[in-house]
Amino acid sequence: MGFDMGINNRGENKGNAKVAMNMEEFKKWLLRDLDADQDGKISKDELAGAVRRRGEWFAGWRARKGIRSADSNRNGVVDEIEIANLAEFAQKHFGIMIIC
Numbered sequence: 001m002g003f004d005m006g007i008n009n010r011g012e013n014k015g016n017a018k019v020a021m022n023m024e025e026f027k028k029w030l031l032r033d034l035d036a037d038q039d040g041k042i043s044k045d046e047l048a049g050a051v052r053r054r055g056e057w058f059a060g061w062r063a064r065k066g067i068r069s070a071d072s073n074r075n076g077v078v079d080e081i082e083i084a085n086l087a088e089f090a091q092k093h094f095g096i097m098i099i100c
């Protein structure tokens with residue numbers, strides 16, 4: 001696994017290349033690329049859309065699981081304070097590597 005120091009900011013991360021980013025960059029990326037309605041929260045549909053764009057199957061099911069595991073306050077969406085909880089999901093499904 002290569003260690004990619006440069007972040008590719010040109011649109012979506014296609015293929016199998018891992019993108020390395022820290023938590024701060026991860027939050028920015030998530031809110032820019034996933035938060036379709038720009039309300040600062042990630043809904044199940046927004047997460048499902050991102051999974052689908054990655055070409056994975058069962059996007060809705062995966063998104064539901066991802067939201068459930070990240071949604072600490074149980075309001076059905078991933079709030080900004082909960083985005084860190086999505087790190088594991090993103091590493092698994094979005095080819096992202098979170099570095100600290």
Ligand SMILES: [Ca+2]
Pocket residue numbers: 035036037038039040041042043046
């Ligand atoms: Ca949103």
Ligand SMILES: [Ca+2]
Pocket residue numbers: 070071072073074075076077078079082
């Ligand atoms: Ca929440």
